[in-house]
Amino acid sequence: MKTMRAVALVFLAAVLAASIAANWIAPASYARQFRDQPDAAPSAQHLLGTDDLGRDRFSRLLYGTRISLLLAPAAALMSTVLAGAIGGAAGFAGGWIEVCVTAATDLFLSLPWLFLLITVRACLPLNVSPVVSVAITFVLLGCLGWAAAARVVCADVRSFRNSDFVLLARASGAGGARLLMRHLVPNLAPVLAAQFWISIPVFILTEANLGILGLGVAEPLPSWGSLLRELESFSAYSAQPWLFAPLLLLVLTVSSFQIVLHNEEVAG
Amino acid sequence: MADLALSLAGGEPRPARAAVRKLARHLARILVVVLLGGFLGATLVRVAPGYGVDARELDSRLSAESLRAVRRAAAPREGLLPFYLHFCERLLHGDLGESRLLHMPVRQLVAERFPETAKSVGLGLALAWTAGLGLAAAAVMTCAGGVDLLAGLLASVLVCIPAAVLALLFVIMQAPERLAIGLILFPKVFQYARNLLADAAARPHVLAARARGAAGVRVFLRHILPGAAPQLLALGGVSVSMAFAAAIPVEALCDLPGIGQLAWQAAMGRDLALLVDLTMIVTLLTLLANSAADLAGLGRP
Numbered sequence: 001m002k003t004m005r006a007v008a009l010v011f012l013a014a015v016l017a018a019s020i021a022a023n024w025i026a027p028a029s030y031a032r033q034f035r036d037q038p039d040a041a042p043s044a045q046h047l048l049g050t051d052d053l054g055r056d057r058f059s060r061l062l063y064g065t066r067i068s069l070l071l072a073p074a075a076a077l078m079s080t081v082l083a084g085a086i087g088g089a090a091g092f093a094g095g096w097i098e099v100c101v102t103a104a105t106d107l108f109l110s111l112p113w114l115f116l117l118i119t120v121r122a123c124l125p126l127n128v129s130p131v132v133s134v135a136i137t138f139v140l141l142g143c144l145g146w147a148a149a150a151r152v153v154c155a156d157v158r159s160f161r162n163s164d165f166v167l168l169a170r171a172s173g174a175g176g177a178r179l180l181m182r183h184l185v186p187n188l189a190p191v192l193a194a195q196f197w198i199s200i201p202v203f204i205l206t207e208a209n210l211g212i213l214g215l216g217v218a219e220p221l222p223s224w225g226s227l228l229r230e231l232e233s234f235s236a237y238s239a240q241p242w243l244f245a246p247l248l249l250l251v252l253t254v255s256s257f258q259i260v261l262h263n264e265e266v267a268g
Numbered sequence: 269m270a271d272l273a274l275s276l277a278g279g280e281p282r283p284a285r286a287a288v289r290k291l292a293r294h295l296a297r298i299l300v301v302v303l304l305g306g307f308l309g310a311t312l313v314r315v316a317p318g319y320g321v322d323a324r325e326l327d328s329r330l331s332a333e334s335l336r337a338v339r340r341a342a343a344p345r346e347g348l349l350p351f352y353l354h355f356c357e358r359l360l361h362g363d364l365g366e367s368r369l370l371h372m373p374v375r376q377l378v379a380e381r382f383p384e385t386a387k388s389v390g391l392g393l394a395l396a397w398t399a400g401l402g403l404a405a406a407a408v409m410t411c412a413g414g415v416d417l418l419a420g421l422l423a424s425v426l427v428c429i430p431a432a433v434l435a436l437l438f439v440i441m442q443a444p445e446r447l448a449i450g451l452i453l454f455p456k457v458f459q460y461a462r463n464l465l466a467d468a469a470a471r472p473h474v475l476a477a478r479a480r481g482a483a484g485v486r487v488f489l490r491h492i493l494p495g496a497a498p499q500l501l502a503l504g505g506v507s508v509s510m511a512f513a514a515a516i517p518v519e520a521l522c523d524l525p526g527i528g529q530l531a532w533q534a535a536m537g538r539d540l541a542l543l544v545d546l547t548m549i550v551t552l553l554t555l556l557a558n559s560a561a562d563l564a565g566l567g568r569p
Contacts, residue, residue: 112513
């Protein structure tokens with residue numbers, strides 16, 4: 001198990017490093033069109049061939065990996081901070097605040113995730129610049145993905161609130177802010193860290209789903225979702241197995257996250 | 269459910285009262301969530317960019333005076349609260365409004381498309397639960413780790429593939445598209461069911477039954493399954509919500525004319541009223557499924 005975890009970590013580190021170094025590794029820019037070579041097969045110049053606009057698939061994969069792999073953790077961080085703030089406040093305050101937050105959490109968890117996402121996404125402008133579409137996609141994931149984590153945080157803070165060490169701190173005159181910062185937040189750190197790591201693969205997969213449905217990152221910026229859209233034109237007859245490269249990378253990356261998380265869970 | 273019916277029918281007064289209280293609590297929760305969701309939905313529609321804008325404003329043939337008239341007619345006349353109350357009033361009268369995109373009453377669209385989604389979701393759930401629970405039971409009951417390893421590996425791979433890609437793979441392989449929902453749900457059902465059954469199998473009364481020589485099937489049906497039943501029922505409720513979410517990419521990419529495809533078309537065409545109506549309907553269905561699963565587990569150990 002330890003070997004598997006080590007392999008997964010090394011793989012994640014290598015993919016992250018390659019995506020960060022895309023500017024130096026990629027043979028071309030993600031948007032550069034080799035107009036005389038559309039739909040080219042893999043060659044020494046284009047390792048994964050080119051798409052129908054003549055753009056180098058390998059370069060687009062590297063840049064797309066950077067967007068998906070850097071912004072999914074950013075969205076996960078946002079949702080974890082929101083979950084910590086909302087769930088923590090509800091669990092700490094109790095009473096009607098907790099009831100309201102629980103109702104809101106119930107509401108978010110009752111809505112099928114993809115229905116909620118596409119509804120809110122559709123309410124925002126669809127015809128936006130690529131950079132804005134990246135921001136919208138990942139901010140949306142961050143803002144809407146807090147509910148499950150908030151419920152866990154709320155339950156934890158509630159149990160801490162009634163625990164002996166908090167009662168002792170209260171009895172010795174600690175105020176609300178001190179209780180929160182010195183006693184609750186440090187104890188919540190492992191829970192928040194776990195929620196953060198759990199959210200990353202979920203957000204990577206969700207971005208891919210949104211991208212394939214045409215509601216994710218806008219062209220010409222690549223992301224795993226928009227790269228996977230190319231599979232729509234895949235035909236068993238004109239077999240181009242290199243079209244599956246983004247899928248393979250995504251599956252390996254998400255699997256690596258799952259292996260690391262599973263090992264942490266077993267160890268914890 | 270039978271326990272609930274029995275307790276509701278009379279018999280013992282206390283369980284009946286508890287069951288009625290629980291039922292009332294569930295109904296109240298559904299009502300609150302639907303009202304809150306409706307308010308959020310109405311807010312989204314009302315404040316979304318483009319609300320109150322008429323596409324005819326882009327028609328260059330219209331004179332300035334005509335454009336002013338079009339703008340006046342399309343301009344929002346009501347604030348958020350009156351808009352929501354009007355929205356609720358329409359809902360109470362069974363009027364879901366009209367789709368701006370398809371120029372048809374939403375009620376008619378839902379009536380036409382719902383059977384298709386019900387078929388896909390039903391088949392998907394049946395496949396996921398048959399394969400998921402069956403393999404989970406086999407993994408827990410067999411001593412050899414082969415089944416557990418293979419099923420676990422399959423689930424681990426499937427859980428890493430985006431639902432939309434699975435749908436596309438079904439199109440590429442020309443496989444029956446409806447089964448894609450089953451494959452999307454399978455890993456979640458298998459993983460949770462396996463853990464629940466393994467926990468139940470490790471309980472002392474199960475070990476005692478085994479020690480007394482009870483056969484494997486008997487132990488599973490009489491001791492393990494009832495022990496995990498409440499959680500499995502809850503998982504059943506949750507899986508309905510997951511199946512509806514999976515219906516969006518599957519129906520959109522496999523060209524199945526159901527609610528999921530309609531939601532995707534509404535999102536792409538920014539038909540927000542239709543989208544919010546669909547989300548509300550699906551939310552209501554998932555809430556009912558969750559409550560039914562919860563109530564079915566009532567009275568179980």
